[in-house]
Amino acid sequence: MTPKTATAEPQKSGASGSMTPEAAWVEAMKFENRPNPYRFFDELRKTPVAHVGNGVYVVTGYRELMTLAHDPRISSDMRRMKARSAAQGDPEAAAQAGTDPSLGSYGEHGNMIASDPPEHDRQRRQAMRHFGPPTTNHLIPGTEPDIRNLANQLLDTAKAKTRIDVVDDYAYPVPVMVICKILGIPLKDEPQFHAWIHDFMMGFDVTAEGASEEGKARLAKGQESMGALAKYLGDLIQSFIKQPSDAMLSKMVNDKSGPDGPMTPREALTNATLLLIAGHDSTVNTIAHCVLTVLRNPGSFELLRSRPELIPFAIEEVLRLETAVQYFPSRSATDDIEIGGTVIPKGSPVHLMYGAANRDPKRFANPNTFDPERKANEHFGWGSGIHTCFGGPLARLEVNLALETFIRRVENPRLVVDPPPYRHSNVFRGPRHLLVDYDRIRD
């Protein structure tokens, strides 16, 4: 039997009554509400496309988000937003409005997540050729043995104990190993770039908290670290240009046979930054959220252990409920757009709130329920439209193998703290630690 009535996270009482969209947005983005922003998303969704102050529009309705994710009047080119804000002569308002300099090389030079066609399409083709079908058929499936081995090793290590931090000791090492191997980044440098990426995430905040004094300090540190990461990856790219290897990053800058030629070192740098960050952070958060959700819903662990064929569906359901990338603050309207009873004025930043739309009751019955057997689960956990998650097929494999191994080997796991402490970022949302007690680890 599937436990269909359990809630996906503990409900706090005393929620909100009726709030303005502006107030609901502030609450939803507050760090203290990171474990459960959803009741504020419910408030926001009363206006599926809402102005939340400072000219920013947030989209929380499923249908409205679907439409805007495919609307060619929604731009992802952050330079466009910057140029316009500068032209309006109000840098302070521009920062407030979401044109955040903390993106550093994440958005500065327009990598594929922060650019529009035709540049976006060309970059994505130039990268995809070396990652997936039809040109590269075996790279992703070829990672399976390594992932399986590492997941098993990590649990072997945990045999001597009865408590594990699922984030640090299980979820993190797997995707980092895989993305480093694929891109050609030496794994030995991991502690260094892990710290840089941590600083970037801390500073990456377009909301009110980001505009506070502490937020500005975090931003400055994040920018400094992104500079260091750019230097590191830039040197690596130069070394690949001098001495090509089989790694994806090397192929991207040395490709002579593709229809679009090689990527410039500058574009390769911004895209490598994107792939390195997205390639492991979101996967870590998803693995941790999978374990959290399964253990938080009584009967689910037993269900998935007895019917492992449901694991892929359970993972999609976790992506719906606990969307790893809650939104990405790169988008703006290139024209006045009328949608959901609202007119988004030309030039406004538009945040597509995937995590909120994923719980729209007009699209998903019992939206807060974890149901591994949910039908037609077309959630936005991977985004939608031309910017749909580039690494999704790899992440799916990683999360499936990690969760499957965990469920098969860990005996009687229990959450120690629920909700667990969360990471700071309101964009890349996930537990900072996830302590789980267990009886033993099976062979």
Place this chain on the structure above:
Amino acid sequence: MSTATSTSDRVADLVTSFKNNGRIVIVGGSLAGLRAAEALRDEGFNGQLTVIGDEKHEPYDRPPLSKQVLKGWVPGDHTLLPRAREVDAEWRLGVAATGLDRKTKTVRLANGDQVPYDRLLIATGVRSRPWFNKAEAGLKGLFTIRTSEDAGRLQVALAAKPKRVLIIGAGFIGSEMASVCRELGLEVTVAERAAAPLIGALGGVIARVAAEMQREAGVDLRTGVSVEKLEGDAGGHVRRAKLSDGTTLDVDVVVASLGSIRNIEWLEGAGLATGFWGVGCDAGCRAFDVNGVVTDSIFVAGDVARMPHVLYEYQFLSIEHWDNAVYQAKIAAHNMVSLEPERKPHLPLPRFWSGQFGVNIKGIGIPSFGDQLVITQGSVKDRRFAAAYGKRGRIVGAITFNHGKWLEYYEALINRSAPFPPPAPGYDAPAEMKPIPAEFPDPRTATALPTVVLTGHDPTDRAATFEPARR
């Protein structure tokens, strides 16, 4: 205990009783028939369910037949449809339905059996149009493609490295097969009576792009010609084709890709609104009788159905698309076991796709309903673009070449009959978005039949007496 049973209680009892004890017969064991059977069980129908199909195979998928199967990637008999759920049904496969008696509510089978029904679903689909000359139709090396056997045989013929393949007809299927031939390194001639490939479905402007794609890939594309005669050698194998422009081609394999014929002959004498375009039905999938009066117990789904559509001036549409079969089957199944207030309309926005010459073509709505076209996104030269079709100032369809991720945008515009031309995109748009004539051929000319056909207004426009087709 109260003796007064309310009307709604009695109605609910009727529905429950039908769901438990009723008999439903589905004629047609392909995509629409299978999905309808599954949907009926999903709807809680626990009665007797019979699926009748003239092919002996379990339901299989046809789109791969003109692509992956011909390339030799997948054997012709390896495209069985995935099952969405268990279906407890009696499958009578390999025996065709040959008649319908609406008075006694029975379906007659080729082996003489009579199958009684309370509710009937007609999902008999279409078959490929055979070569017009009966004497030539028996030549070895002449193929049509619709079934898995067709595809299996043609794959063997292509794998034998014929010196030249002739494909007659450049609709989607003919064009896909030409693409496969070039991928296999085979010389191929495509003969099309109209001015360009895909012209019926996409209009002359886009058809010229399709023609360029064929020629660049090395297809010997000949348009505005018909094939008048096929000649065989002493062994009865096709060797030559005579074209209407006076030329002769030496060929080893000929594929007649001439569109389809709706499988309605078995309904002769049943008094339903059948004809060249299939079986007329309302938007709830209920069949019309010959007078245009809706029937209560007979439903239609898939390629064989033609139904009115609110978005297209209530014109009757015949839609030979994969997803139409799936959705119409589900709506039909729902309505077969539901009473009036719960019935749903089948008002699909048609979607279709094709893969050819390295280009992924995806469309939505009904381009051929439009008379104007505007390139909205991307570059035609690079074969990466989106185009919208309009009629009288509103958008009615869209087509994408390697730009399928934008389809939902056009879907939303078409759904709300948004103005045409649509607003300019913020990037990657042509310098000037100027609507131009889409150049569709007159639908009455006997060529270039698109896979979505507008078949005119209400059937009562037509004579209400039924003239059986001569066979």
